[in-house]
Amino acid sequence: QVQLVQSGTEVKKPGASVKVSCKASGYTFSDYYIHWVRQAPGQGLEWMGWINPDGGDTKFAQIFEGRVTMTRGTSISTAYMELTRLRSDDTAVYFCARGVGYSSGWFDYWGQGTLVTVSS
Amino acid sequence: QSGLTQPPSVSGAPGQRVTISCTGSSSNIGANYDVHWYQQLPGTAPKLLIYGNNDRPSGVPGRFSGSKSGTSASLAITGLQAEDEADYYCQSYDSGLSGSVFGGGTKLSVL
Numbered sequence: 001q002v003q004l005v006q007s008g009t010e011v012k013k014p015g016a017s018v019k020v021s022c023k024a025s026g027y028t029f030s031d032y033y034i035h036w037v038r039q040a041p042g043q044g045l046e047w048m049g050w051i052n053p054d055g056g057d058t059k060f061a062q063i064f065e066g067r068v069t070m071t072r073g074t075s076i077s078t079a080y081m082e083l084t085r086l087r088s089d090d091t092a093v094y095f096c097a098r099g100v101g102y103s104s105g106w107f108d109y110w111g112q113g114t115l116v117t118v119s120s
Numbered sequence: 121q122s123g124l125t126q127p128p129s130v131s132g133a134p135g136q137r138v139t140i141s142c143t144g145s146s147s148n149i150g151a152n153y154d155v156h157w158y159q160q161l162p163g164t165a166p167k168l169l170i171y172g173n174n175d176r177p178s179g180v181p182g183r184f185s186g187s188k189s190g191t192s193a194s195l196a197i198t199g200l201q202a203e204d205e206a207d208y209y210c211q212s213y214d215s216g217l218s219g220s221v222f223g224g225g226t227k228l229s230v231l
Contacts, residue, residue: 035220037166044225045158045166045209061219095165104213104220106156108177110165 002026004096004111011117012086019082020114022096029077030054033099035107036070036081038092046092050099051079086118124148124210124223131229132200140226142193142210148221150191153213157186157195160207160225169208170195197228205230 007021022034036048049060051070058070069082079096094114097107125143132138142155149155155173158166168177170186173193185196193212197204210223 037222045160045211045222047211047220047222049219059219062217097166100171101154104153106154106168106171106211107158107166108168108171110167113165 002098002109004098004109006094006096006111006114009115009117011119014087014118014120016086016118017082017084018086018116019080020094020096020116022079022081022111024077024079024098027098029072029074033102034070034072034079035097035099036068037095037097037107039095039113040089040092043092048081048094052102053079083116086116088118090116091118092116123221124212126208126210126223126226128224129227129229131231132197133231134200134202136200137196137198138200138228139197140195140208140210140228142195142223144191144193144212144221146191147216148191148212148214149188149193151215153215155186155188155193156211157184158209158211160209162206166209200230202230204228 003025005023010018030053033050035050038046051058053072067084072079096111098109100108157170159169160166173188174186183198187194208226214221
């Protein structure tokens with residue numbers, strides 16, 4: 001069965017960086033884009049960007065350009081999202097999700113989420 | 121910001137039918153991009169409910185249905201049940217942003 005398992009809770013200080021992992025299993029990793037979506041406390045879903053595991057090309061939402069990096073380790077079927085220069089308003093649960101239909105489709109499987117708290 | 125607009129909340133009694141609207145623009149829903157819907161129970165990850173405007177993944181009850189017209193889409197839930205109480209999000213692609221966009225979410229309360 002398809003599973004996306006994310007790394008654990010992180011607590012960071014303002015200005016630091018965080019790297020969240022998302023390990024995929026149950027399907028061919030290179031066949032589907034991995035998207036990242038975040039949700040601030042009590043707020044809605046916010047799309048951050050995607051990575052194509054087959055080639056490593058990426059696309060980010062404009063508001064994250066320059067602060068986010070998405071990479072992958074194909075041999076271990078794992079995607080990574082790194083966010084730099086953290087601010088208090090980056091406190092959120094970060095989800096990875098498998099994308100169907102390349103960059104413009106839907107998200108059929110989601111990771112369990114990783115809480116990132118940014119606090120001094 | 122070319123996001124999607126949803127009502128903050130809707131409610132209905134058990135057994136009733138409710139609809140949740142999702143209004144977009146000419147750069148997303150109106151540009152013929154598909155709309156997808158997710159259900160999020162408290163403290164959990166979103167779950168795909170409807171994809172491609174009106175298709176249901178295996179395991180999603182037929183009580184859930186989607187539609188799309190012009191620059192808007194709707195999610196309908198019939199035979200409302202207590203377990204349907206959750207947050208619902210629509211999602212599409214926006215050509216101006218060259219990326220996915222979500223609605224702000226709608227909290228469904230079952231009275």
